Structures are given as structure tokens and as C-alpha cells.
Amino acid sequence: xxxxxxxxxxxxxxxxxxxxxxxxxxxxxxxxxxxxxxxxxxxxxxxxxxxxxxxxxxxxxxxxxxxxxxxxxxxxxxxxxxxxxxxxxxxxxxxxxxxxxxxxxxxxxxxxxxxxxxxxxxxxxxxxxxxxxxxxxxxxxxxxxxxxxxxxxxxxxxxxxxxxxxxxxxxxxxxxxxxxxxxxxxxxxxxxxxxxxxxxxxxxxxxxxxxxxxxxxxxxxxxxxxxxxxxxxxxxxxxxxxxxxxxxxxxxxxxxxxxxxxxxxxxxxxxxxxxxxxxxxxxxxxxxxxxxxxxxxxxx
Amino acid sequence: xxxxxxxxxxxxxxxxxxxxxxxxxxxxxxxxxxxxxxxxxxxxxxxxxxxxxxxxxxxxxxxxxxxxxxxxxxxxxxxxxxxxxxxxxxxxxxxxxxxxxxxxxxxxxxxxxxxxxxxxxxxxxxxxxxxxxxxxxxxxxxxxxxxxxxxxxxxxxxxxxxxxxxxxxxxxxxxxxxxxxxxxxxxxxxxxxxxxxxxxxxxxxxxxxxxxxxxxxxxxxxxxxxxxxxxxxxxxxxxxxxxxxxxxxxxxxxxxxxxxxxxxxxxxx
Numbered sequence: 154x155x156x157x158x159x160x161x162x163x164x165x166x167x168x169x170x171x172x173x174x175x176x177x178x179x180x181x182x183x184x185x186x187x188x189x190x191x192x193x194x195x196x197x198x199x200x201x202x203x204x205x206x207x208x209x210x211x212x213x214x215x216x217x218x219x220x221x222x223x224x225x226x227x228x229x230x231x232x233x234x235x236x237x238x239x240x241x242x243x244x245x246x247x248x249x250x251x252x253x254x255x256x257x258x259x260x261x262x263x264x265x266x267x268x269x270x271x272x273x274x275x276x277x278x279x280x281x282x283x284x285x286x287x288x289x290x291x292x293x294x295x296x297x298x299x300x301x302x303x304x305x306x307x308x309x310x311x312x313x314x315x316x317x318x319x320x321x322x323x324x325x326x327x328x329x330x331x332x333x334x335x336x337x338x339x340x341x342x343x344x345x346x347x348x349x350x351x352x353x354x355x356x357x358x359x360x361x362x363x364x365x366x367x368x369x370x371x372x373x374x375x376x377x378x379x380x381x382x383x384x385x386x387x388x389x390x391x392x393x394x395x396x397x398x399x400x401x402x403x404x405x406x407x408x409x410x411x412x413x414x415x416x417x418x419x420x421x422x423x424x425x426x427x428x429x430x431x432x433x434x435x436x437x438x439x440x441x442x443x444x445x446x447x448x449x450x451x452x453x
Numbered sequence: 454x455x456x457x458x459x460x461x462x463x464x465x466x467x468x469x470x471x472x473x474x475x476x477x478x479x480x481x482x483x484x485x486x487x488x489x490x491x492x493x494x495x496x497x498x499x500x501x502x503x504x505x506x507x508x509x510x511x512x513x514x515x516x517x518x519x520x521x522x523x524x525x526x527x528x529x530x531x532x533x534x535x536x537x538x539x540x541x542x543x544x545x546x547x548x549x550x551x552x553x554x555x556x557x558x559x560x561x562x563x564x565x566x567x568x569x570x571x572x573x574x575x576x577x578x579x580x581x582x583x584x585x586x587x588x589x590x591x592x593x594x595x596x597x598x599x600x601x602x603x604x605x606x607x608x609x610x611x612x613x614x615x616x617x618x619x620x621x622x623x624x625x626x627x628x629x630x631x632x633x634x635x636x637x638x639x640x641x642x643x644x645x646x647x648x649x650x651x652x653x654x655x656x657x658x659x660x661x662x663x664x665x666x667x668x669x670x671x672x673x674x675x676x677x678x679x680x681x682x683x684x685x686x687x688x689x690x691x692x693x694x695x696x697x698x699x700x701x702x703x704x705x706x707x708x709x710x711x712x713x714x715x716x717x718x719x720x721x722x
Contacts, residue, residue, distance in 0.1 A: 315573070322555070322563050322576040329552040336511070336550075337567050337619075338537040 159294050161417045165410030166301035167363050168381070170308060172389070172409040173402065174355035175382030180401075181316070182328040182348045184232075185245065187252030187379050189356045191259025192224045194375035196357025198263045201272040201370035210280050214361045221357020222350045228255045229346030263372055270372040279365035305406060308355070313399045324348050325398075356382075377430045384433050385409040387440040458525060459489040459659035460510065460627060465519035467505050467683075479505035480516065481683035489524075489626075492653055492660040494670035496702070497680035503663040506680070507629045510661070512536040524626055538568045541620030541658075543613070543633040550616025553605035557596055557615065560604055561585040564619035588622055592648065610641035614648060621652050628653065630662040634669070646673070667699045681709060 171193060178186035196217035203213035228251050235247035264270065278286070281300050285292035292300055315321045326334035327341045327348070335341050356378065364370040389408020395401045415436075416429055424432070467480040479502045487493060497503050509516050512533035520529045528536050543550055551560050562576045562585065577585075582600065589597040592614050596607075604612060613633065621628060630649065634642035650673060653660050664670050670677055677694050679687035679702070686709040689697065 317576055318573050319562075319566055319571040319576045320573055322559055323566075323571045325555060325559075326552045326563055329554050330549070333550055333552060334563065335534045336537045336540075336542050337563055338534050339571065340534050 157417050157421065158414070159298060161414035162298045162410055163301065163366075164413040164417075166298065166305055166406070167366060168359055168385070168413065169305055169406040169409040170355045170362075171359035171378060172382050172385035172405050173308070173312060174352040174359070175379065176386050176401070176405045177312075177348055177352040177355070179383065179386060180328070181325055182345060182352075184248050184328070184345065184349065185252070185379075186225075186228060186349060186352060187249065188224060188228045188255040188259070188349070188353055189252075189378045189382060190375045191256040191263065192221045192353040192356045192375075193360035193363075193378045194263045194370070194372060195224055195259055195266070196221050196360030197364035197370035197374060198266040198272075198360075198372075199357075200361040201274055201364055202266050202268070204274060204277050204365075205272060210278060210283055210365070214280050214358070214365075217361030218354050218358040221360070222354035224255060224259060224357065225350035225353030226346060228252060228353065229349040231255060232345070232349075233342055260372070267370060267372065272370045273368065274365060274370065275368040277365070280362060281366070309402050309406065313402055316398050320344070320347075377433065380430070380433050380437055381412065383437050384440075385412045387437060388412050388415075391440065457489040458486065459491060459523070460487040460661075461485070461520075461522040462506075462510070463520045463522070465506075465509055465516045465521065467502075467509055467514070467516050471517075478683045480509060482519070483683070483685060485678075485685060487659060487661070489659050490657070491676055492674035493662065493676045493678060494674040495661060495663045495678045495680060496665070496667055496670045500682075501680040502683040503680055504631060505683070507542070507631050507661065507663060510627070511540055511542055511629055539626040540629060541567075541623075541625040541627070542629040543616050543620050543631065545632040545635050547609040547612040547616065547636060550619060551604045551612055554603060556601050556603055557589070557607075558582060558585050558600040560615065560619060561588065561622070564622050567623035567625065588618060592618070608641075610637055610645065613637060613641075613645050617645065617649060617652065621656060621658065624656050624658075626659060628658045628660045630660065632663055632665060635665060649673075667702050671697055671699065671702070679706065679709070681706075 171189065175186075175189060178184045178189075198217075199220045200213040200217035203216055204210050208216075231254060232247055232251040235251050236244065279292075281292045281297060284300060285296070290296055316325060323334055323339045324344050324347065327339070327344045331341050360370075360375070363374070385408040386405055387408070388411050389404040389406070390401065392411060393400075393404035393407045395404060412433075419429070419432065420426060462483050462485040465480050465483045466478070469475075469477045469479055477500070479500075481502075483502075483506065495503050495506070508514055510521060512528070512531060512535075516529065520527055522528065523536070523539055552563070558577050562581050565581060565584065566576075585600065586597040594611050594614060596611065596615065604615065607615065617633070633649070634645050637645060646669065649662075652658070660674070662670075662674065671694070675694070676690045677687070677697070678685050687705055
């Protein structure tokens with residue numbers, strides 16, 4: 154049982170940066186961004202290509218994240234192009250389409266970056282291995298969980314700080330009431346691009362460290378990222394609440410860990426790994442639809 | 454006596470759905486000179502072009518033809534977020550002027566930053582928090598004690614008071630009010646209207662107020678415009694405006710429009 158919990162903590166904390174990224178687009182920006190299915194393997198691909206090419210694993214990780222930032226930037230620009238002057242913030246068509254197009258385009262980019270569909274990384278020390286070596290500990294089990302916790306706290310602290318800056322407030326308002334913040338003289342188009350870049354940077358960072366920990370980068374590793382991200386966000390909000398921004402960021406991390414724990418438990422109960430994505434999709438449907446369904450039932 | 458020019462529209466024209474059976478000329482070559490000290494009320498039936506006029510001024514869309522000047526500068530080609538630096542606006546829907554999931558102080562801090570670049574430094578500083586409390590206290594709604602409350606938890610009247618404050622706190626050159634009391638119950642509407650009058654006077658704002666309520670249009674401001682089918686059909690100032698009554702306005706409307714109207718909506722709103 155302990156092994157199961159350690160494993161779920163590890164997975165949950167590895168993927169929490171992706172869930173934080175999805176939180177930024179889905180909740181803060183009100184932009185359901187499907188780019189993440191492509192930017193997660195992009196981070197993994199760039200890191201794998203660079204690390205096997207002899208570059209430092211730190212540099213390879215930073216480059217992976219940087220590639221995600223650029224991917225998000227392109228999604229944002231594509232969205233500007235597709236919405237063409239329409240200011241209607243609730244028009245999700247161009248938002249979904251720009252994400253879908255980027256996700257598809259990134260498949261080719263990722264294959265090009267890797268040169269093949271899978272790169273093994275087992276012979277390469279991960280970023281956390283390197284950190285461990287610096288203080289003479291082997292990064293496994295609880296020690297890896299502790300290292301990931303520290304890493305998560307740093308990222309969470311930066312995000313929390315950013316979302317309370319002048320720019321961060323304007324970013325949140327862009328997703329909350331775009332007309333209002335535009336009428337206060339803010340170029341919301343620019344901020345949306347920034348938010349998308351930030352989000353996909355976090356998602357690519359996840360891809361990079363996941364590839365290192367699992368020992369390979371694979372072209373298919375991004376499939377279902379958006380749904381898993383939504384599951385993490387929603388579970389976090391429901392289980393841990395959303396009192397304030399600072400609190401929600403922790404809730405979302407908690408949601409990521411809870412989600413991985415649920416997967417680990419269902420696998421132990423004999424569910425096939427290939428069935429997990431269907432279960433996740435159902436989970437998201439139930440969680441998203443239940444408030445509306447409840448309303449209908451109460452009103453009827 | 455000439456006072457400094459606030460706003461000027463020259464031959465402003467806006468056509469919706471051009472070259473289709475639904476073509477509507479919402480603004481028909483409108484010329485308007487507004488002096489800096491004007492508080493103008495604008496009336497007219499539905500579809501007369503009142504909101505289109507405000508949207509053209511604020512830059513929600515660009516006019517098909519004509520020019521808009523603000524304080525001597527041609528702003529016709531400026532996008533909305535650039536013009537917004539000089540223009541405050543309050544809408545009919547109390548939800549339109551505030552970010553619901555953000556707190557009162559966060560909303561006010563964003564309004565204080567009108568005209569200013571948004572930097573990577575704390576939005577709600579101690580200094581700003583004090584300033585926000587000071588600004589909220591005169592509303593006498595107790596909002597200064599609920600700085601950390603999400604705006605979605607406020608009543609319609611409270612949200613509209615906050616919207617009004619947010620539109621004016623950074624002292625724009627021009628204030629646009631788009632039926633901003635129409636969605637409120639009468640007593641709250643009265644409070645918000647008195648607050649509006651006090652703020653406009655206090656900050657010396659050039660103001661355009663669209664309303665369906667003729668009585669309000671007569672009671673407030675120094676100048677009254679009536680619009681019909683995209684044109685300004687009546688423009689009265691000061692003494693002449695002061696002697697007008699609601700029946701006068703109805704009569705004028707019949708004269709210029711030359712057709713019977715659904716006056717009830719205009720009277721009863």
C-alpha cells in the first residue's frame with residue numbers, strides 16, 4: 154500500500170505542473186486549450202533530443218519548457234488570426250480550433266525533433282538524479298517525492314505571486330470579464346497570448362520531467378493530456394475547495410495527486426491500463442455535468 | 454463664450470448588415486460638438502442609434518464613415534483599449550462593469566491602473582488598499598469593510614455603484630453611461646443616479662448618458678439630445694431644457710418622428 158501511495162504521489166507531483174497549466178487556460182483564461190496534447194510530448198521530445206545529444210540535463214529541461222512557451226505563443230497568435238476582430242469572449246469556436254490545429258501540427262514537429270517515435274533515456278541521469286548527486290542522496294521513493302514537493306512549492310509560489318501582480322490581475326480579468334478589462338485600457342489579446350505561452354510552458358516542463366523519470370520520450374505520451382488535466386482541476390476544486398487563488402493552486406496540485414491515486418487504485422482493482430482514458434473521460438463528464446443536471450432535477 | 458472642446462463627431466455613420474435585406478443605418482452622418490463641461494442626456498426609442506453612438510465613441514466598433522475627436526485628438530482609428538484610457542463607461546447590466554470572480558479590492562486596483570502599463574509588481578499594495586477604502590467609504594454601502602469579498606456576492610446596486618466608481622476613479626476625460634440605472638429597482642436607481650451626479654460634478658467629467666426615462670433625461674444634465682433613426686432630431690441646452698416637460702418631449706417626438714410611438718415604454722421605465 155505504501156508503494157502505491159508513493160507511486161501516486163510521485164505521478165501526481167510530476168503531472169501537477171501540467172494540471173496547473175490547464176488550470177491557467179481552462180479556468181483563469183476561460184480558454185479550453187487543446188494544444189497541451191501536443192506541447193507535453195514537445196517538452197519530452199526537445200529534452201530527449203538534447204540530453205541524448207550530450208547537452209546538460211538542466212539545459213535540456215529548460216529548452217523543453219521554452220519550446221512549450223513558443224507553442225503556446227503560436228496557439229495565441231493562431232487564435233487572433235481565427236477570431237479576426239470578433240470581440241465575443243464566449244465564442245469558443247476559434248479557441249478550440251486553434252488548439253486542435255496546434256496539437257495536430259505539433260505531432261509532426263515532435264516527430265521531427267525526435268527523428269523517430271521513441272527515444273530511450275535510461276542511460277541518462279534525470280534532473281532530480283543530478284540534484285540528488287549534489288547532496289549525495291539517491292532520488293527514489295519518498296526522497297523523490299520530497300524533491301518534487303519542493304519543486305512544486307517553488308512553481309506554485311511564483312504562479313501565486315504572478316497572478317496577484319498588476320499584469321496577473323489583468324490576465325485573470327481577461328478570462329473573467331474581457332469587455333470590462335478592455336474598457337480599462339488593457340490589450341487583452343496580448344495577455345491571452347502570454348497566458349497561453351505560460352500554460353504550455355508548464356505543460357512542456359511536465360513532459361520533460363516525466364520523460365526523464367519514466368526513462369523515455371514517446372510520440373504518443375501526450376494523448377489525453379487535456380482530459381487528465383481537466384480531471385485534476387475539477388477533482389481539486391471539488392475535493393479541496395477554491396477559497397482564494399493561492400488556495401486553488403494547492404487544490405489543483407491535490408487534485409492531480411488524487412487523480413493519480415484513483416488511477417493506481419483502479420489498476421490494482423484489476424482495471425486494464427488501456428481502459429483508464431475512458432474512465433477519466435467519464436469522470437470529467439460526470440463532474441462537469443452534475444451541477445447542471447442537479448439544477449434541472451431540482452427545478453423540475 | 455466658448456468652452457474647451459470635449460468631444461466632436463463629424464459625419465459619423467454606421468450601417469449594420471450592409472447590402473442585405475436587414476440593412477440598418479444606425480448612425481446617419483451624425484455631427485455633434487460636445488463641450489468639456491457638458492452633461493448630456495440622450496433619449497430615443499429602441500433602435501434610434503443611442504447605443505451605436507456610444508459604441509462608436511468608445512471604439513467598440515469603428516464607424517463606416519466620419520471621424521471622432523476627443524480633446525482635440527482624432528481617435529477614429531484607435532482601438533477600444535487605447536481609447537479606454539480616456540473614456541470611462543458604465544453599462545445597463547450591473548455584471549458588465551466588474552470581474553465577478555475577483556475581489557472588490559482587486560477590481561478597484563485594476564480601475565486605478567487605467568492609463569498605466571500593467572507591470573510585474575503587486576496589484577493590491579497597502580497604499581492602494583488605503584486609497585480604495587477611502588474611495589469606497591462615501592458610497593455608504595459598507596464595501597470598504599469587505600475588500601476581500603468576491604464581487605459576485607454583491608447585490609446589483611452594489612455592483613453598479615462599484616462599476617461607476619471603477620469607471621471614474623482614474624478620472625477619464627469622458628464618461629459614457631448606457632442606461633446604467635435601468636436594470637435596478639427604483640430606490641437603488643435613485644441612489645446610483647445621485648451618486649453619478651455627485652461624481653460627475655466632483656470630477657468635472659464630460660458625460661453622455663443614454664436613458665429611456667424622459668423624466669431622468671430632463672432632471673439631469675445641461676443638454677438633451679433626442680435621436681431617431683440614426684439622426685439627432687432634437688438638441689436643447691440650459692434654459693430651454695429647463696423649461697421642457699415630459700409631455701413637451703412626447704409632443705416633440707411626435708413632431709419629428711411623424712408617426713405614433715410606443716411611448717409607454719419610454720414613460721414607464
